[in-house]
Amino acid sequence: MSSYNFCEERNAIVDSKTCVTTGKSVIDVLMAEGLLTPMTDKAFALSRDEKVARIQELMAEFLDVMGYDRTDPELIDTPRRIAKMYVDELLTAHDPAKFPKCTSFETKGKDASFADEMVIERDIFGAALCSHHFLPYDFICDVGYVANERMLGISKLVRIVQQLSSTASSQETLGKAIARAIQLVAGVEDVIVQIEGSHACQRIRGAKSRARTATLAGTGRFGERNSDLRKEFLAAIGSERREIL
Ligand SMILES: [Zn+2]
Numbered sequence: 001m002s003s004y005n006f007c008e009e010r011n012a013i014v015d016s017k018t019c020v021t022t023g024k025s026v027i028d029v030l031m032a033e034g035l036l037t038p039m040t041d042k043a044f045a046l047s048r049d050e051k052v053a054r055i056q057e058l059m060a061e062f063l064d065v066m067g068y069d070r071t072d073p074e075l076i077d078t079p080r081r082i083a084k085m086y087v088d089e090l091l092t093a094h095d096p097a098k099f100p101k102c103t104s105f106e107t108k109g110k111d112a113s114f115a116d117e118m119v120i121e122r123d124i125f126g127a128a129l130c131s132h133h134f135l136p137y138d139f140i141c142d143v144g145y146v147a148n149e150r151m152l153g154i155s156k157l158v159r160i161v162q163q164l165s166s167t168a169s170s171q172e173t174l175g176k177a178i179a180r181a182i183q184l185v186a187g188v189e190d191v192i193v194q195i196e197g198s199h200a201c202q203r204i205r206g207a208k209s210r211a212r213t214a215t216l217a218g219t220g221r222f223g224e225r226n227s228d229l230r231k232e233f234l235a236a237i238g239s240e241r242r243e244i245l
Helices: 023-032 048-066 078-090 109-114 154-164 171-186 228-237
Strands: 004-007 012-015 102-106 118-129 136-146 150-152 191-199 213-218
Touching: 023 171, 048 078, 102 171, 118 154, 118 228, 136 154, 136 171, 136 228, 150 154, 150 171, 154 171, 171 191, 171 213, 191 228
Parallel strands: none
Antiparallel strands: 004 012, 102 150, 118 136, 136 191, 191 213
């Protein structure tokens, strides 16, 4: 197990030997700053199998309370299916082991021209659960950051978005968590994350509206309302309506 510490030079938390940002260091910071849904001390007391078994029992009870006949072939495996889905797929963002391995590389030589330039990864599709209803919201996400002495591989931006959205979170908090994680792994200050989401809790119940929710989370110069960087990013993304679902 390698240790990690804060690297002043890169303004990032890095593995002290390899300069690879560790998943645990990122998750610890996000938790400490309230950017991941809070967990209790008991969060990691149960093993994966114990969680699946317990949630399976509870889902069976839920179906019983609602009066469904669990012996019906369509329902017979539903409690176990739901339990595995939540534990293995939909709620894994707090697991440091699942955080993508993010190695940054120096912007030297032929890549030197990228330093202080904006890198944008747009049209990242994802889905998360809203913390109010545990119903999904599908979203399209655009991420921008200004490269420092180091850069991230672009697929890492997509992987960070996908991994951190495996949780129950408000869209606003998710955007902030993604921005903060990119700050940490890329060792940069200026990050912006735009998310446009279509929330099932608004679509299939309540207002029954297909309205979409847009949120913007900016750090560093992107966090200043009228900054040129923020305007540049928004102009690059454009305002045409993109399909989410
Ligand atoms: Zn909701």
